[in-house]
Structure formats: C-alpha cells, structure tokens
Amino acid sequence: MKVVILNDAAAVAAYGADIFSKQLKQKPNSVLGLATGSTPIALYQELIARNKSNKLSFAQARSFNLDEYWGLAEDHPQSYRHFMNINLFDHIDIDKTNTQVPPGNAKDPRAACEQYERDIINAGGIDVQLLGIGRNGHIGFNEPSSSLASRTRIKTLTKETTDDNSRFFAAGEFQPQLSVTTGIGTILESKKIVLLATGASKAEAIKACVEGPITASCPASALQMHQDAVIIIDEAAATQLSDIDFYKHIEAENQKLEKMLEALE
Numbered sequence: 001m002k003v004v005i006l007n008d009a010a011a012v013a014a015y016g017a018d019i020f021s022k023q024l025k026q027k028p029n030s031v032l033g034l035a036t037g038s039t040p041i042a043l044y045q046e047l048i049a050r051n052k053s054n055k056l057s058f059a060q061a062r063s064f065n066l067d068e069y070w071g072l073a074e075d076h077p078q079s080y081r082h083f084m085n086i087n088l089f090d091h092i093d094i095d096k097t098n099t100q101v102p103p104g105n106a107k108d109p110r111a112a113c114e115q116y117e118r119d120i121i122n123a124g125g126i127d128v129q130l131l132g133i134g135r136n137g138h139i140g141f142n143e144p145s146s147s148l149a150s151r152t153r154i155k156t157l158t159k160e161t162t163d164d165n166s167r168f169f170a171a172g173e174f175q176p177q178l179s180v181t182t183g184i185g186t187i188l189e190s191k192k193i194v195l196l197a198t199g200a201s202k203a204e205a206i207k208a209c210v211e212g213p214i215t216a217s218c219p220a221s222a223l224q225m226h227q228d229a230v231i232i233i234d235e236a237a238a239t240q241l242s243d244i245d246f247y248k249h250i251e252a253e254n255q256k257l258e259k260m261l262e263a264l265e
Contacts, residue, residue, distance in 0.1 A: 001223060002230045002254065003210055003247040005238045009198040012232050013042035016130070016196055019230065020047060021056050023128050023192070029060040031120075033129030033187075034088070035140075036065070036080045039196050040130060044088040051092040058094035062123055064116075066131070066140040066187075068104040070154055070178035078168055078175075079104060102152060102180040113152040113180060120186070129190035133197050136160050137205045137218035141181035148214070148222045150183030184222050193229040195220070200236045207240040 006012050020043075023030050034040075050056040065080060074081040081101045089096055100119060106112035120126060131139050136158060142150060143158045157165075157177055169175045187193065197206050209220035210231060223229040238244055 001210060001226070002251070003241075004230060004232045004251050005241075005244060005247055006232065006234055008234050009042060012196055012198055012234050013046050015232050016043045016194055017046035017050065019192075019194055020128060020130075021050060024056060024058065024061060027127065028057065029062070030127040031123045031125065032061055032063040033126040033182075033190055034063050034065050034084065035130045035132050036067070036083045037132045039132040039198060041087055043130070043196065048088065048091045058092045061094055062098040063094070063100065064120055064123070064126065064182075065099075065101040066129075067179050067181035068102040069176040070104055070109070070180050071174075071176045072104045074101075074104070078173075102182065104180060109154050109180065113154070116152045116182070117186065120182075126190035128192045128194060129187055131187070131193060131195040131220075131223075133195060133202060133205050133209060133220050134161055135164065135201055135205055137208050137220045139184070139187060139195070139220045139223075141179040142184050142187075142219045144217050144219060146184055146216060146219050148188075148216060148219070149185040151186055152180065152182045155179050155181050184219055188222060188226055190226075191228065193223060193226055195223065195229065195231050196233070197231070197237045198234045200239060202233070202237045203240040206231070206233055206237050207242075211242055 004015060006015060065084060068080045072079040076082060089099055102116055103112040133139060136144055141155050141157060143155060157179055162175060162177060166175060208218040209223060212218055212221055214221045214224050
C-alpha cells in the first residue's frame, strides 16, 4: 500500500488525475472503475479539462461504476448514473454505451448483479479502480461487516451513510435505504486501486484503512492485501496516522525511483 500525503484537496485531485492520464496514454482502451460522491468531483473536473485541451482521450475506454442506489431509475436526479453523466460523461469523448453503472431497478436483482460481474470479466477486468472512503470505512457501498470476499449484490445502507448522504435529497424526498454495489472481492481484483480522501472527517477511517488490522469492521482495510493500492490524502485526512513524516519520506524516495526508471525507458 502506497500512501501519498499532499497539501490540499486540489493536489489530491491532480495526483489522481495523473494516474488515470498515464493509464489511458499507455492503454487507450483501458477499463476504468469509477466512483461517485463529493471527493471524486475535483478529479473528474481535472480529467475533463485535460480532455477538452486534447491532452487526454477516453474514446476507446470503458468504465464500470462501483454502485447505485436501489430503487432509483437511471434518469432520477439522485441516481449515480445521472451523477456520472453530469459530472463526467457528458463532458468527455467517451462512448456512453461503454459506460456501465450497476442496475438500480432490475426486475431480477440477483441475475443483474451476476451479469454485472460477468460484464467486468468479459471486458478484461478493471485496470484502475477509483475509490472514496466513508467515515465508517466503507468502500463502494460495502458497509462494515461486509465480507472481504463479497461480490456485486444488494446491500442495506447504515444509518451513518444515509445520514451523510441525506444532504443530496430534498426534505420529504424518497431516500433509498438499499444499494447495489460491487463487492470487496470484486474491487480487489482490479489491477490498480486509487483511493482518495480529503478532510479531517476522514482521518479516523484512513488510519483504520492504512494502519489498522484487516477486518470487516473497516472494509477499506482490505486494500492492505492489494499489491498496487495507492491512498492519496490531504494533510487533514492524514492527521491520525502514526508517522506522517515516514510516509512523506517514502513517497519522496518513490518519486526519485520513478524518475530514474523513466530515464531508462
């Protein structure tokens, strides 16, 4: 697990965008795993800017989103399909038929979840998976107690998560209590994982993710088992880590190594 601590949220977004840009330049037909929530928006804005300036293309790319609310139609303003359209897909050169979001209103949810897993496999697997992290350590909608080997399925949302997300729903508006989410096992099969976190409210979850035991009580701790997981956080989200200077030193040395390897290519 690589931990990158940067000054602020803008630097976190730029660093994450660099990873996705490098991936697409090396493999234009990459399969991208995407996430919703407030944290990825700045990264998406950076990717949009690079696309519009012709520095980056999504024309050959495919994408799979982590999750969706259960019970919302695709065109519902609070659906994650709608979120992805207005925050990314409508503004880049990706073919929307190559973008998939878990089904939020399928007639047979179990069959639809199994098909989503097959679609990811048939696409060749996720090359880079983007993640955020909840205050309780959830990734996707894999809440605490989720199996670390879980697959795409219907999940009940915790009160903490619904409370956190209530700001997106108007007073009296229906707010789903269920979601369909790719599982932790599915996420861990991604070739590379990029988790973004900013702000002091995520500090406790980040400490549990990076330094705590691997446990279903903090689903994000499963990333410790991945061979290429990058945790990109700002100073505020890093405040509870045991040795911030140590992580910064490692990243500085990693940057030197990467530059040396690039010079050899």
